[in-house]
Amino acid sequence: MNLLTNPFKSLLIATLVATPVAALAETPEEKGLSISVAAKQSDLGWLDMQAQMNMVLRNKQGQESVREIRMKSLEVEDDGDKSLSVFDKPRDVKGTAFLSFSHPVGADDQWLYLPALKRVKRIASRNKSGPFMGSEFAYEDLSSFEVEKYTYKFLRDEACEGGTCYVVEQYPVDKNSGYTRRVVWLDHDEYRVWKIDFYDRKDAPLKTLTYHGYSEYLGKHWRPDMMKMVNHQTGKSTDLSYNSYEFKTGLTDKDFNKNTLKRAR
């Protein structure tokens, strides 16, 4: 799979980035794609990252629940990123660690270490659309952005929190996705995402994700400190906040394999 996609991807980036983004006589589809490629391109080179994630889940009745996760990611050239998450809260899943090798197309490789069972289990599932830890974020909303995951259509330019935004429609390629499309607002200056509207399988508005409190790391990598997801159909919501971002901490492939999973805590 990777053999097929990677050269294609390299070619794509090479041709599209070489040409100016606002090239003449572009179709909306081409423009959408080139914006997305440029966005991916602008963030390349972060190598590895660590952060602390906190999630607050709320239901319609106003009940709340907190999740705490430590996350490490490794940038992988010509493939999806690798990530390792360690759960700290709720207490009864403390020490559970999740390793994932995401792929732009097809099922990801996933392993879970269950400390109560003292075993690493490989999860074989095509599903990326279910709720992540019971939150309003689907697993597919949290995995790394890869150009090949969608097809694109540029809609319009629009004023947004980050100045002027491209509004681009994205259509998931994976047929197991929970969405028919996402509408994404990215600013012209830094390709920061400010808002995403999610449309469900019958193309009805499902969720809205907004990004807050962007900071710049290492002079080029913009990361939000808060992402708010609201489900319009169920009235539930999840706030995901990040802190202690660290980049280029020297993580390597060796920190992301089945054996490190057990020791991850």
Next chain:
Amino acid sequence: MRDRLFRFVLNHPVWVILFTLILVFGAASGAQNLVFKSDYRVFFSKENPQLTAFESMQNIYSKSDNVAFIISPPDGKVFTPRTLGAIYGLTDEAWQIPYSTRVDSITNFQHTWSEEDDMIVEDLVLDPDTLTEADMPRLQAIALDEPNLLNKLVSPDAHVTIVNVTVQLPGKNPVVEVPEIVSKVREMRAQFLEQYPDMEVRLSGMVMMNNTFAESSLNDNASLVPIMFGVVIASMIFLLRTFSGTFATVVVILFSIAGTMGIAGWSGFFLTGPSASTPIMVLTLAVADCVHILTTMFYEMRQGVDKRKAIEDSLRINFQPIFLTSVTTAVGFLSLNFSDSPPFRDLGNMVAMGVMLAFVFSVTIFPAMLKLLPIKVAPMSDEERNDLMHKLGTFVIHNRKVLLPGMAVVMAGLVTFTPQNELNDDFVKYFDTSVPFREATDYMQDNLSGMTTMEISIDSEEASGINKPAFLKAVGGLTDWLRAQPETDHVNSITDTIKRLNKNMHSDDPSYYTLPDEQELSAQYLLLYEMSLPYGLDLNNQLNVDKSSTRVISTFRNLTSNEQIEMEAKIYAWFAKNAPQYKVDVASTSLMFAHIGQRNIYSMLFGTSVALILISVMLGLALRSVRYGFISLIPNLAPAAMGFGLWFVVDGQVGLALSVVAGMTLGIVVDDTVHFLSKYLYARRERGKDSQAAVRYAFNSVGRALWVTTLVLVAGFMVLAQSSFKLNADMGLLTALTILIALVVDFLFLPPLLMKLDNGDNATATTEDTDADASTITEKKGDTHEPANQPV
């Protein structure tokens, strides 16, 4: 003032008609605002405790409004590559249903198993094109072995299967949301049947039920209202022999209905199953006023009085009695405001409004039209007309010694059956078997499981508390106990999933199909499982956000309201005994209906009492006698009590709709008593007759009019009884029975009672006569049809 009104009406009939027309059209244009709310929740007031409990449960977990496609393949085999392919396609398409949030079927069931250290989570049917006959036994075994599927989505014989779609109605515009879903669902069924013409597809579920409320009531109005008009026209032409009078009556009825529905529309009412029967009820009740005015008018004209004078006399004689009977009828209907169920309050208010409008039209536009229309009087001798009543009067007087105890025994006998009626509100049975929803739901119940569900929320009151072994043991125990009950068809419980995961995590070793004994194990299994589930098939319908509580859903075979309330109590008792430390709530749509009948009966007992007191005071004032006011209580109260006794023989089940009948009929049955008693008193007071002669006088003067109006009323409510919406049909039938019984009581029991009481005490009779100076008014109000003709 009253005479001035009559003179104005008769002097300027055209103006009165035009003015009324403008008013009615102005009001009627509001009827376009009247929309039908297709939501079973309208039956419950905002403060209804069962509704509040259910709503809060739905907010904590997820909503349980659904559409069920019930699919029966031709060969009686669900597990064939072709049928599974069909189900797969339908499941996929079902995500396109408006407001759908979840689709459950045997094909997208998340099957889990393990291979060495791999945990596999996959749709049971991943790709229907690759299925072969050889896969079938394995898939069937997995499905039938799965407690989440068996009896819920697949029948034990694997011959019927269900695709269940959960919808999340935004509730912003219930008038369009439900029909929107239903039209998509029907379109899907049509397409499915085009592709698979040999399969059967039935549609059930809460959404279909909501839709049926609207369709059933609106069909009723389309078919029953014309029938009722036919009945009214036919009986008026037959009994009163007048075309002009019938025409004018029909106009009054139309105006009353249009005015009522229009004002209801303007004032923000919406229609619901029960309140949609307002037109039929107004139609029925509006006839009486006109009949009274016409009968007196014809009598006068036959005596040689000219038409204008006859109309004027009739109005003068009838104004007070029809005003009084309209007010008592309205008060009876207004007592529905005490009902616990808002649609019945609306029905009461709308009909009360219609009755008062009918009164206004009867004394304005009705005489105005009579003035303008040509009217011929059919010759008819008084002897011929009163022959039957005369005979009946004689019969009652001769047999009074037998009738009094005889009737008393019959009445007491019927009343003893009343408490034996069983309380039951089964919303599925609100529709008769001709309704597709009912047919589909009965079929579903016969083959899989019904619509009687109870949702049990068990709260550990601590975050992640559901993972604790003690908690899971309690939920598992409850699940086992529920499954052991003979009434139970299906139980959906998180413990089944956890047991299955525990087995999967131990290389599918069946001996691990148990609940884990460590909190961390269950927590981590669930975390793993939740991360592997697809869109829409998550555990949020079973677990709350901080995993402190879980919802177990139990489906039962058809239970009556009493049985459900008993089952609810048994569940609470189980917790009190086995797991008292957890907070438990039981709620569901079925339970809401199970409780509403009882709640409504209590609230209506109070409401009916208030109406009774008000009406009795009015009667006492009208009859100018406390004594006769008290005597009138018996014929006013007995009919409803006897009606319910007779109902035990007819049907034996009472519920929401019937609990309002006593209040509703009170105002109507009072009319008969008023007419009969006032005639009787007039004869006693004004003419100094003894009680027997006074009874005979009452029979002769008012007897015929009473049975004519009763006939029209009974016919009207019997038409309503033909409704396919059983709530309205039962209400119609019991009301018709009660009104008929009231007439029987007024003819066969009240006279012997009066003769007994008044003959036994002549002194009282003399004292009563001292009231005679006041009885001119009494006479006028009682004298509805023919003034005292030929007393014998």
